[in-house]
Amino acid sequence: MKNKANNTTPAIVDTITNSKKRTRNASQSKPKPEPEEFPIGGDIEDFQFREDEVADIRSSLLKWYDVNRRDLPWRRINEEDATDNDDDDEIDRKAYAVWVSEIMLQQTRVQTVISYFNRWMEKWPTVHHLAQASIEEVNEMWAGLGYYRRARFLLEGAKMVVEEGGKFPRSASDLLKVKGIGEYTAGAIASIAFKEAVPVVDGNVIRVIARLKTISANPKEKATIKNIWRLAGQLVDSHRPGDFNQAVMELGATLCTPSSPNCSSCPVSTQCSALLKSKHDQSALVTDYPTKVEKVKQRLDYSAVTIVEILESEQPKVNKSDWGSKFLLVKRPEEGLLAGLWEFPSVSLDVKADLITRRRAVDDYLKSSFGLKLHRPSDIVSRDEVGEYVHIFTHIRLRMYIELLVLRSQVETDFGYCLRTDLHRKKDKGLVSFKYVDTKTLATMGLSTGVRKAYNMVQKFRQNRSSLVSR
Ligand code: SF4
Numbered sequence: 001m002k003n004k005a006n007n008t009t010p011a012i013v014d015t016i017t018n019s020k021k022r023t024r025n026a027s028q029s030k031p032k033p034e035p036e037e038f039p040i041g042g043d044i045e046d047f048q049f050r051e052d053e054v055a056d057i058r059s060s061l062l063k064w065y066d067v068n069r070r071d072l073p074w075r076r077i078n079e080e081d082a083t084d085n086d087d088d089d090e091i092d093r094k095a096y097a098v099w100v101s102e103i104m105l106q107q108t109r110v111q112t113v114i115s116y117f118n119r120w121m122e123k124w125p126t127v128h129h130l131a132q133a134s135i136e137e138v139n140e141m142w143a144g145l146g147y148y149r150r151a152r153f154l155l156e157g158a159k160m161v162v163e164e165g166g167k168f169p170r171s172a173s174d175l176l177k178v179k180g181i182g183e184y185t186a187g188a189i190a191s192i193a194f195k196e197a198v199p200v201v202d203g204n205v206i207r208v209i210a211r212l213k214t215i216s217a218n219p220k221e222k223a224t225i226k227n228i229w230r231l232a233g234q235l236v237d238s239h240r241p242g243d244f245n246q247a248v249m250e251l252g253a254t255l256c257t258p259s260s261p262n263c264s265s266c267p268v269s270t271q272c273s274a275l276l277k278s279k280h281d282q283s284a285l286v287t288d289y290p291t292k293v294e295k296v297k298q299r300l301d302y303s304a305v306t307i308v309e310i311l312e313s314e315q316p317k318v319n320k321s322d323w324g325s326k327f328l329l330v331k332r333p334e335e336g337l338l339a340g341l342w343e344f345p346s347v348s349l350d351v352k353a354d355l356i357t358r359r360r361a362v363d364d365y366l367k368s369s370f371g372l373k374l375h376r377p378s379d380i381v382s383r384d385e386v387g388e389y390v391h392i393f394t395h396i397r398l399r400m401y402i403e404l405l406v407l408r409s410q411v412e413t414d415f416g417y418c419l420r421t422d423l424h425r426k427k428d429k430g431l432v433s434f435k436y437v438d439t440k441t442l443a444t445m446g447l448s449t450g451v452r453k454a455y456n457m458v459q460k461f462r463q464n465r466s467s468l469v470s471r
Pocket residue numbers: 208211212255256257261262263266267268269270272274275286
């Protein structure tokens with residue numbers, strides 16, 4: 001973590017002395033009023049910030065933020081020509097930038113988001129541009145960020161805003177009506193773009209407030225989160241709500257980190273109950289807050305993924321690597337995990353299964369869903385196990401067995417011998433959409449990280465044995 005010097009508030013000098021990262025007071029600095037609640041415990045409903053604490057925290061944090069804030073592209077948009085008289089279009093442009101950045105930031109680290117955000121804003125600089133996009137384009141832009149539902153909601157939300165007249169609702173409560181905008185995002189847009197004095201609460205804010213007030217309640221519980229919102233609402237500065245909210249999050253992201261808080265540089269160290277407690281009680285650590293909650297155990301699932309490649313010619317077309325191949329892709333259901341994304345055919349397995357069982361399941365699936373009949377050995381050019389890997393979702397560890405199945409173009413299908421490019425087929429559980437795409441299309445499509453990884457594994461597998469295999 002990068003520690004930044006703070007020259008705006010008197011700092012308590014603390015040292016992180018051992019591997020357990022204990023934070024202790026090492027010197028006496030200027031006397032400041034101490035948080036009176038330490039060590040309070042008790043019902044979280046009773047926690048309050050005193051008026052003088054609120055004033056101190058606001059002033060210290062904003063001063064620190066003015067000096068230390070990171071220069072980020074979405075902040076630049078919001079700081080451009082910042083006046084109290086921004087015209088409506090300008091305010092909407094800012095709201096849109098906050099929206100896009102906040103949704104991306106819910107996915108991954110700031111450093112990763114920067115390039116995604118810049119590309120996104122270049123392609124769709126306003127909500128009107130985004131509303132014209134297709135879901136394929138949006139998924140392509142989002143590829144690699146994961147949790148594609150959020151990307152789809154951005155698109156649907158943009159369409160909603162444009163259909164309602166092209167203006168974002170001007171308050172946090174009204175923003176909640178836009179598809180994909182939840183309480184956190186509404187608070188961020190309203191406070192940053194519209195200057196409404198509403199709080200935001202994310203993991204960083206929970207951590208900072210839990211430490212400021214030595215809150216030991218389970219931070220995952222609804223009641224705790226509700227009360228953190230209430231406390232964050234007490235703190236938010238009515239003159240600079242957007243800056244204040246960003247300052248708290250920035251503090252959590254850069255100084256008040258989960259395991260290595262840099263209390264010696266912290267602008268609100270004199271208001272921090274957890275730090276005070278650690279000075280009085282050698283066994284207490286600031287990192288005791290918020291309370292650690294045991295992670296939900298991830299479920300282990302298995303899946304057989306088959307990359308079906310159809311050779312359109314018996315000879316390479318232009319160079320040795322171009323056989324005019326087409327790859328079978330199937331669209332995932334519109335609801336649930338990775339909704340609406342294209343992927344290679346895959347079969348979920350109840351348990352870990354051997355190769356024969358997997359192939360049997362795959363063959364049934366290819367026949368019932370895509371009409372591919374694999375009963376003539378002459379149709380199969382090759383069939384190889386490529387490898388396996390584990391893809392981690394929030395609550396699932398998915399072990400994927402990757403296989404490459406290369407077929408001749410004459411392979412028999414329910415549709416005769418001709419492979420069409422866009423097909424829909426009725427199945428018991430609805431419509432299955434699938435298509436055959438060439439290598440070039442595959443390379444530019446918005447595919448999930450898991451699908452891209454499977455394809456890369458196949459490429460690598462091919463390279464490794466290219467000198468041995470002759471088609
Ligand atoms: S708010 Fe965080 S970084 Fe600041 S003194 Fe408290 S524990 Fe340390």
